[in-house]
Amino acid sequence: MKRALIRISTDRGAKGLFSRFKEKLSGFKEALSSKIAEKVSLAEKIAGKKDDKEIGSPTEALPAADKNAALETSSASNANLSSTTLSSASPAKPPLFPEKAATDNKPKNRFSFLEKAKSLIFEQEIILEEKDLEEPMWALEMALMESDVALPVAEEIIREVKSDLVGKKRKIGANTGAIAEQSLRNALLTILSRNYLDFDEYIKTKEKPIKILFVGVNGTGKTTSIAKVARYLMNQSYSVVLAAGDTFRAGAIEQLEVHGNSLGLKVVKHKTGGDPAAVIFDAIEYAKAHNKDVVLADTAGRLHTNINLMDQMRKIVRVTKPDLLIFVDEAIAGNDAVERARLFNESVPIDGSILTKTDADAKGGSAISIAYITGKPVLFLGVGQTYPDLVKFEPEWLVDRLMGEAEA
Ligand SMILES: Nc1nc2c(ncn2[C@@H]2O[C@H](COP(=O)(O)OP(=O)(O)OP(=O)(O)O)[C@@H](O)[C@H]2O)c(=O)[nH]1
Ligand SMILES: [Mg+2]
Structure with a gap:
């Protein structure tokens, strides 16, 4: 609910209003944006390789390195198993390093791929995980401390921002900085509204x-x-x-x-x-x-x-x-x-x-x-x-x- 406010004159020292706070926040915004960009580019890499394999193949969303390893693993498996996960695979070639292939042929490869895929992009959306936020949160903490925000308040803001960002699907838009900004804005509003008296x-x-x-x-x-x-x-x-x-x-x-x-x-x-x-x-x-x-x-x-x-x-x-x-x-x-x-x-x-x-x-x-x-x-x-x-x-x-x- 918007309430009527007294207008403030714009000609008096207003230029410096919270200028340092804004400046400091840019570190947080940049850190979050670059983390998102990193995830997006990884996902794009995967998407680029997607056409190579059939839908349903566990290799379809793997980063290149993982994919090769998985293909190798699948090929190795083909020699021994009647069913294969790669229906388009050409007649099984012997692996270049049979011993290594045998060692690598462990379910953990697929599980780690699935874990990774979880955090990647589905339908133009991104899911941020807690570990993605380490750097941005550090930047935010520094920004808040350098802006003289009291420690318990800074901690509360960080808790709010984290719980807002982690695990939720975010649309990938042109402006990734907006995700950081919206989240911080909500956290500040929550904290500042807590003791409000009209x-x-x-x-x-x-x-x-x-x-x-x-x-x-x-x-x-x-x-x-x-x-x-x-x-x-x-x-x-x-x-x-x-x-x-x-x-x-x-x-x-x-x-x-x-x-x-x-x-x-x-x-x-x-x-x-x-x-x-x-x-x-x-x-x-x-x-x-x-x-x-x-x-x-x-x-x-x-x-x-x-x-x-x-x-x-x-x-x-x-x-x-x-x-x-x-x-x-x-x-x-x-x-x-x-x-x-x-x-x-x-x-x-x-x-x-x-x-x-x-x-x-x-x-x-x-x-x-x-x-x-x-x-x-x-x-x-x-x-x-x-x-x-x-x-x-x-x-x-x-x-x-x-x-x-x-x-x-
Ligand atoms: N820029 C700016 N100056 C202000 C503001 N409020 C007060 N001042 C200035 O601060 C100075 C001190 O203001 P006072 O109202 O005399 O402060 P006080 O707390 O009553 O001071 P004491 O009675 O000596 O304890 C004055 O020069 C005011 O013009 C403000 O919001 N912005
Ligand atoms: Mg006085």
Whole structure:
């Protein structure tokens, strides 16, 4: 099901969007294509020899070397057996090396041929076996690791791709790369859809005022994301109040006020150094008194290792009981962002994430990994520095860009 998306401007840093991820994937696509090409050419070789022998002959689909061996074997057998598998065979000639022929005349020749034939082409189709995928899977694993996809997520993607490719019949088409792409696309969609939450539906159905708290490390884009989400909600006719809960960093209250003024929103604030829990509590009371729909609360940036600030965060959560605790981090931080999300989530369970600066992210690993690792949905992606540069997270949108099928 396609949902409406906010359009992103195309003029801002979008060129680099996941460019490295796409580049790295080409190794996987090439490895799979060349493996398929190898199988196809082997099959064609066999098909070329097919006319030589009658249907029903066990030699009809053998590679040249096996075929000769089998013919030799059959000829040798003709001398001893009344029935023959090669009805068109000319009167039996003595084998050139009778001893060798006798040794080779074992059922294993035919069985190994049958095994091989199984993996070859029937009616323009190819069946890939697990061993065919060793090289392509290695290339895929490397691509995912180099794109900062977290290890358990990379392993899951590889499992998905493998189970999709192994054993199933694939039509041989002109574009073998499409097989690789489709399979990876499905795997990514499966993984990214796992923790999906429809933010719009949540806001629509949740009792008002809805309290949303934004947390994360310094400078990742919390305050900017609050302003973007405020505008996003206002566009859907919701009323919004901002809470200046970052009482720690100099200038943080003023920064939120600038956004409040631009958007025409009430900003509830105390003085710098005040108690953030009290500010946010006041903003909630204000929203209740004025029938506002949503409170968006800013907080100071903090590292999970800062015990005092993490205690403060727990206190804010205890006092204000947010409906959504949103972890904000920047996509460009890659594995670090994913690890920080995991640690925040362990300290105070989050409800979802926003990944900012996706517009500058060439790798894509954090966007692929963060929901899987935290078990909580990605709600939005930040794709630039202005208010409209916010995309509601949709697995299809992200996969289209990761796979290079759409430009941001
Ligand atoms: N390119 C880009 N820049 C962004 C995005 N989101 C935020 N920024 C920029 O990141 C910088 C920091 O943003 P803030 O919103 O102040 O970050 P913060 O997390 O509130 O920072 P602290 O309050 O200091 O912890 C600003 O220059 C923003 O313009 C984004 O999606 N893309
Ligand atoms: Mg801030």
